[in-house]
Amino acid sequence: MRLLVLIINRFLWFFPTILGLMVITFTISHVIPADPVAFVAGDNATNEQIEALRAQLGLDQPMHIQLFHYIINLARGDFGVSLYTLRPISEDLASRLPATMELTIVSVLVSTLIGVPLGVISAIRRNSFLDHVVRIFTVSGLAIASFWFAILLQLFFAMELDWTPLQGRTSGWGPEHVTGFFLVDSLLSWDLSELRAATLHLILPVTTLAFPAMATIVRFTRAGVLNAMNSNYVLYEEAMGFPKRVIIWKYILRNALIGTITQIGLIFGILIAGAVVVEAVFDWPGLGYYAVQSIIQSDYNAIMGFTFVTGVLFIIVNLLVDIAQVFIDPRET
Amino acid sequence: MRKLTSNSQQASMKRGLIPAFLAAVIISVTGLLAPINAAQAKNTFVFANASPYDTMDPQVVFDVGRVAYRLNLYDGLLRWLDNPPKLNPWLAESYDISSDGKQYTFTLRANAKFHDGSPVEAKDVAYSIDRILALKKGASSLFVKVIKPGSTKAIDNRTVQFNLNKSSAIFLATVPEIHVMNSDLMKKHEKDGDWASAWVSKNDAGSGSFKLKRYDPAKGFLAERFVDHFLGWGDKYLDAIEFRTVKEINSRVLGLMKGDFHGADGYMPQDQIKRLMKTDEVNVFEEESMRIFYFIIHNGRSPMNDINFRKALSYSFDYTGFIKDILSDSVARNPVPLPNNIWGAPQGVKGYTYDLDKAREHLAKVKEPLREITIGALAGYGQTEQAAVLLQSALSKIGVKSKILSETWPVASGKMRNEQQMYDLLPLWKSTYYADPNNWVGEMYYGPNIGSRNNSWYQNDQVDQWITEAIGSTDQAVRAANYAKASTKVMEDAGGIFVYNTKWFGPYNKNVKGVRFCPIGNAQEMRWVYFE
Numbered sequence: 001m002r003l004l005v006l007i008i009n010r011f012l013w014f015f016p017t018i019l020g021l022m023v024i025t026f027t028i029s030h031v032i033p034a035d036p037v038a039f040v041a042g043d044n045a046t047n048e049q050i051e052a053l054r055a056q057l058g059l060d061q062p063m064h065i066q067l068f069h070y071i072i073n074l075a076r077g078d079f080g081v082s083l084y085t086l087r088p089i090s091e092d093l094a095s096r097l098p099a100t101m102e103l104t105i106v107s108v109l110v111s112t113l114i115g116v117p118l119g120v121i122s123a124i125r126r127n128s129f130l131d132h133v134v135r136i137f138t139v140s141g142l143a144i145a146s147f148w149f150a151i152l153l154q155l156f157f158a159m160e161l162d163w164t165p166l167q168g169r170t171s172g173w174g175p176e177h178v179t180g181f182f183l184v185d186s187l188l189s190w191d192l193s194e195l196r197a198a199t200l201h202l203i204l205p206v207t208t209l210a211f212p213a214m215a216t217i218v219r220f221t222r223a224g225v226l227n228a229m230n231s232n233y234v235l236y237e238e239a240m241g242f243p244k245r246v247i248i249w250k251y252i253l254r255n256a257l258i259g260t261i262t263q264i265g266l267i268f269g270i271l272i273a274g275a276v277v278v279e280a281v282f283d284w285p286g287l288g289y290y291a292v293q294s295i296i297q298s299d300y301n302a303i304m305g306f307t308f309v310t311g312v313l314f315i316i317v318n319l320l321v322d323i324a325q326v327f328i329d330p331r332e333t
Numbered sequence: 334m335r336k337l338t339s340n341s342q343q344a345s346m347k348r349g350l351i352p353a354f355l356a357a358v359i360i361s362v363t364g365l366l367a368p369i370n371a372a373q374a375k376n377t378f379v380f381a382n383a384s385p386y387d388t389m390d391p392q393v394v395f396d397v398g399r400v401a402y403r404l405n406l407y408d409g410l411l412r413w414l415d416n417p418p419k420l421n422p423w424l425a426e427s428y429d430i431s432s433d434g435k436q437y438t439f440t441l442r443a444n445a446k447f448h449d450g451s452p453v454e455a456k457d458v459a460y461s462i463d464r465i466l467a468l469k470k471g472a473s474s475l476f477v478k479v480i481k482p483g484s485t486k487a488i489d490n491r492t493v494q495f496n497l498n499k500s501s502a503i504f505l506a507t508v509p510e511i512h513v514m515n516s517d518l519m520k521k522h523e524k525d526g527d528w529a530s531a532w533v534s535k536n537d538a539g540s541g542s543f544k545l546k547r548y549d550p551a552k553g554f555l556a557e558r559f560v561d562h563f564l565g566w567g568d569k570y571l572d573a574i575e576f577r578t579v580k581e582i583n584s585r586v587l588g589l590m591k592g593d594f595h596g597a598d599g600y601m602p603q604d605q606i607k608r609l610m611k612t613d614e615v616n617v618f619e620e621e622s623m624r625i626f627y628f629i630i631h632n633g634r635s636p637m638n639d640i641n642f643r644k645a646l647s648y649s650f651d652y653t654g655f656i657k658d659i660l661s662d663s664v665a666r667n668p669v670p671l672p673n674n675i676w677g678a679p680q681g682v683k684g685y686t687y688d689l690d691k692a693r694e695h696l697a698k699v700k701e702p703l704r705e706i707t708i709g710a711l712a713g714y715g716q717t718e719q720a721a722v723l724l725q726s727a728l729s730k731i732g733v734k735s736k737i738l739s740e741t742w743p744v745a746s747g748k749m750r751n752e753q754q755m756y757d758l759l760p761l762w763k764s765t766y767y768a769d770p771n772n773w774v775g776e777m778y779y780g781p782n783i784g785s786r787n788n789s790w791y792q793n794d795q796v797d798q799w800i801t802e803a804i805g806s807t808d809q810a811v812r813a814a815n816y817a818k819a820s821t822k823v824m825e826d827a828g829g830i831f832v833y834n835t836k837w838f839g840p841y842n843k844n845v846k847g848v849r850f851c852p853i854g855n856a857q858e859m860r861w862v863y864f865e
Contacts, residue, residue, distance in 0.1 A: 283584055285549065
């Protein structure tokens with residue numbers, strides 16, 4: 001019941017949050033003194049041509065009228081069309097979102113699956129040689145510039161050793177599109193060569209994204225485990241003769257994970273933003289580069305569409321984090 | 334007890350299934366030993382391009398970065414080839430110009446077909462020019478003042494007639510930009526009077542040497558050879574071409590070195606070109622292009638409206654330092670607003686040199702009070718920022734204060750059309766949109782273009798008269814002389830600071846042959862290319 005109340009509560013906040021996000025983004029993108037219409041019309045366009053095109057695109061109207069029309073259309077599920085390609089924004093987003101999501105989800109999974117055990121081991125062997133190594137490793141992960149790290153990975157693993165592809169999402173045009181997630185689609189079509197290609201192409205970008213994320217997870221897990229290890233219930237369980245393995249992985253970890261899970265939710269959002277750099281270096285055909293290009297070109301509808309999608313994703317991930325918290329710690333809610 | 338047994342069996346099965354699944358995945362991922370290589374398909378040429386192919390509509394964009402699909406998937410009546418560019422018959426086998434220079438009649442080839450097998454006819458040409466005028470994008474600015482919508486007539490299936498409002502000597506030079514589209518196919522896909530814009534943004538309605546096979550706006554396009562192309566094919570050709578968006582220069586360079594890509598854009602920074610030249614896998618072709626780099630000077634605003642101040646600016650730029658030290662001699666000094674290698678460019682003009690004493694002399698003659706001037710720069714285009722800093726440094730030595738304002742191209746292009754918002758100076762390039770001297774001096778310094786293509790607010794009646802005569806004349810000798818005079822005059826007036834003409838350094842895989850460079854298209858027309 002409390003879970004239901006939580007979901008309804010979040011759902012009620014969803015609409016004003018998204019509306020606020022849309023209004024702020026719309027205002028900022030339109031206040032910038034760029035003239036995308038002149039840009040679209042080209043270097044050789046006359047002033048009359050530019051004004052005619054501006055009227056045709058509805059950009060000659062006052063900003064609040066444009067915003068009103070945009071919100072009404074958005075409520076109908078219409079994201080508008082790109083100023084540059086005249087293609088529906090929804091199509092552009094749909095073709096790019098799976099690429100970014102696949103990269104982000106695999107990165108979160110990798111960083112969690114490695115980061116949590118590493119954090120636990122580091123905590124239970126506090127101040128050991130292993131703990132020092134892990135801490136140096138995590139500090140490096142947090143400090144390293146992803147752009148530089150990505151190029152190093154390319155130079156070493158793709159160029160020097162020739163173990164991985166240099167860039168791209170696959171070597172050809174990918175498996176038959178069903179979900180847009182190449183790993184899933186190649187399994188659905190049982191195309192093993194595509195599965196192999198998609199997996200190999202994921203290695204370097206996922207490593208780049210997962211390394212700093214893993215560092216955060218290790219540090220939060222380590223701190224959480226250390227905190228839980230000093231609790232009375234751990235002392236009690238030890239006195240009761242519970243096996244150490246059970247105490248650590250069942251009881252301590254459950255309590256220690258509360259902070260980590262919140263971090264994983266935040267990391268998901270950070271990774272979507274961080275994907276911009278990684279997508280650029282590895283030519284990953286995702287939303288990141290699309291967003292950057294849209295901002296540079298002041299393609300208003302594309303900027304709004306990207307913001308809407310990432311905003312909704314972030315809210316959903318945070319809701320999932322809240323739900324996970326309820327299961328791990330019923331005192332939450 | 335039974336239940337427990339059952340649960341334990343299920344758990345055991347699950348425990349067995351998970352490793353089995355993981356093993357299957359690992360075996361499939363690592364076990365298949367076929368090499369991963371982007372350029373997998375034999376005889377498929379893969380080009381790494383910096384600009385994204387965000388549309389496949391040939392009539393909404395008019396830039397060099399995305400020229401590949403226009404040249405390879407579509408044909409025009411005429412086509413520019415080679416360097417210096419020559420206008421060649423293409424879809425048209427011949428043309429005739431009326432004595433008043435207003436009527437252009439083209440006769441189409443009999444054997445030209447669209448990719449769906451239907452013949453290319455005069456009605457398709459008329460449809461294409463009307464679509465360009467209606468969309469008001471891309472190359473439309475070249476035609477809007479000389480052609481009225483609906484005025485182009487299909488006389489018969491193979492004869493199309495353009496009826497111009499006024500005689501225009503540059504019309505022929507702009508005809509290659511009319512990419513002919515399959516009108517029947519386009520009309521079938523029209524939606525709410527959109528001229529099939531949404532459909533053709535990701536489909537193909539052309540007759541070009543290659544036809545579209547796959548397109549992904551986030552990735553690029555793949556096109557296969559169109560066997561029935563009117564020009565026919567010799568015994569050496571590519572089966573398919575793939576143009577990919579590869580934003581990062583480092584990725585393009587590494588991809589060329591690794592063999593993932595067979596070609597890439599020819600305007601990379603010199604350090605990357607030198608890096609490629611050192612490798613065994615890559616050939617770098619060098620050609621002088623037609624893309625001048627200059628500073629726009631706002632001639633309409635004080636103190637730049639004083640010729641002495643403009644001359645002081647022109648003497649304050651270190652041309653040799655910029656070209657030799659910063660750009661490693663990878664460009665050619667170009668002292669006038671016409672590329673050195675276009676017909677009509679004045680010969681033997683030395684232009685300005687870096688001479689701060691002369692700059693001070695001219696500065697002393699400036700009557701209006703000096704003020705801090707704003708030098709614009711294009712964010713993300715390092716050369717414009719370097720040039721701005723170099724000029725700022727020299728100006729500080731002669732006592733002129735300046736500040737640099739680096740902004741994105743959409744912001745800068747908006748300001749360039751507004752007399753009040755325009756920067757005092759702005760360094761940028763002028764590319765070849767059509768290979769005629771009018772593309773440069775005629776667009777940039779012609780009085781009637783002030784505020785649109787003349788962003789310098791430069792006005793000189795004599796220059797206007799020469800350009801007007803040149804646009805109205807069909808005698809190339811007269812036109813060449815007029816553009817040379819206009820160009821020299823603008824230079825003498827220090828209407829801008831003219832720095833260099835670009836060189837193209839095209840990096841290609843060693844096995845790639847037949848690359849044919851033209852400043853319009855930068856060697857991206859692939860019908861001549863083959864693998865050795």
